[in-house]
Amino acid sequence: MTATRTVDAPVSGPAGGPAERDADPFGRDESERRGRRRNVLAWVALGAVVLLLGGLLSLFVARDWTPRPPLDPEGPGADGARAIVQILREQGVEVVPTMRRADTLERLDASTTLVLTDPWTLSEETIQDLVAAAGDTVVLDADGAVADLLVPGASYAGYGDEPIAPACALPVAERAGAIAPGRALTAPAGAEGCYPVGEGFGLVRAPGGAGHVTLIDGTVLFTNEHLAQEGNAALGLGLIGTHERVVWYVPSFEDAEDGGAAPTLGDLTPPWVTPAIVLLLLAGLAAALWRGRRFGPLVAERLPVTVRGSETLEGRARLYARAAEPAHAAALLREGAAARMARRLGLPPNAAPLEVADAAAVRLGAPSDVTRAILTHVPTSDADLAALGRRLRDLEDAVDAARTDGRAG
Known part of the structure; x- marks a missing residue:
């Protein structure tokens, strides 16, 4: 008797089968054209939505995506100064952010407080002109050269990272109380120092311009991250809010007069690029979720074709022979025989x-070494594989014919 096997093939389902589609080829083409038009219109609509959202983001939130320098008055990050600026404005102080030297000089007068960050990028003449045009000046990030320029004799004198009492008669410092001052500077003759750190002070004040020049490490006191610590907020408001108007100058790259550092990629990138990239990534994710849907379960259809078992057997045998892997074929033979x-x-x-080899040896009353050798042998050639197949077949026949008392039947 010839062994036969029925092949099940996956199809899409009873509706829309090949016969139904072939019955009206023109209708099928029209359906495909409509499907393509729908896909094109969907992608066009998605692109329009992405462009619209990108435009809105570039108009309303692009500034928050742009990298900002430390102590930027509009910076919302940990090193920005938006928090203290908002508090000053709530108390009625006008805060004017500037980034260009000429604009800053135009807005300064004797009744204005100048807040200066990153002054090391400016020339000495520019710094002196700015201080002379302001009422009071608060330098939030002065290095040794700038400190010596504004308060002759001042220099770096250590670092204080623990809360320290003001230990001076400056009213604003006494009201603020203890702070962790950060970078300390020496206070030469004619200057007043508060918050002693070793031989220096965390706050140094001296006459300058139409009022006073105050040197203090604002990077660890007045940023959004540190403003709520100790007496930082009270000290910052007292130093900066001495006048009703504050000009907060963050020097731009164009104002650098000492060569400055090379502009970063963030400086050269338009502000709308980052939100547009994020929008494109979100659109790609949405498209992947939309178009990458899973197919439903396969529907098995019994085909009116029978495939002889011998054909399948011969086909697989030819594949194994072509692969020249007798060890792999032997493993499949052993697996089937052992099962x-x-x-x-x-x-x-x-x-x-x-x-299985030990149990077969007990059933046959034969040495276990013989049955183990048959079930563990690894052939190295086609002839060896054929011999192994015969030994496995003989062992199966012997096990089938053996009686449970261990004697051959």
Whole structure:
């Protein structure tokens, strides 16, 4: 008797089968054209939505995506100064952010407080002109050269990272109380120092311009991250809010007169690029979720074609022969023979080949070395594989014919 096997093939389902589609080829083409038009219109609509959202983001929130320098008065990050600026404005102080030297000089007068950050990028003449035009000046990030320029004799004198009492008669410092001052500077004759750190002070004040020049490390006191610590907020408001108008100058790259550092990629990138990239990524994710849907379960259809078992067997045999892998073919033969003998011997289907070999030896009354050698042999050639197949077949036949008392039947 010839062994036959029925092949099940996956199809899309009973509706829309090949016969139904072939019955009206013109209708099928029209349906495909409509589907393509819908896809094109959907992508066009998605692109329009992305462009619209990108435009809105560039208009309203692009500034928050742009990298900002430390102590930027509009900076919302940890190193920005938006928090203290908002508090000053709530108290009625007008805060004017500037980034260009000429604009800053135009807005300064004797009744204005100048807040200066990153002064090391400016020339000495520019710094002196700015201080002379202001009423009071608060330098938030002065290095040794700028400190000596504005308060002759002042220099770096250590760092204070623990809360320190003001230990001076300056009213604003006494009201603020203890702070962790950060960078300390020496206070030469004619200057007043508060918050002593070693031989220096965390706050140094001296006459300058139409009022006073105050040197203090604002990077660890007045940023959004540190403003709520100790007496930082009270000290910052007292130093900066001495007048009703504050000009907060963050020098731009164009104002640098000492060569400055090379502009970064963030400086050269338009502000709308970052939100546009984020929008494109979100649109790509949405498109992947939309178009990457899973197919439903396959529907099996019984085909009116029978494939002889011998054809399948011969086809696989030719594939194994072409691959020239006798060890792999032998592993499949051993696996099948061991599973069939395991059922005959009362062992579980997943029994190891050595367990099957030992049980077969007990059933046949033969040495276990012989059965183990058959079930563990690895052939190295086609002839060796054929011999192994015959030995496996003979062992199966012997196990099938053996009686449970261990004697051959």
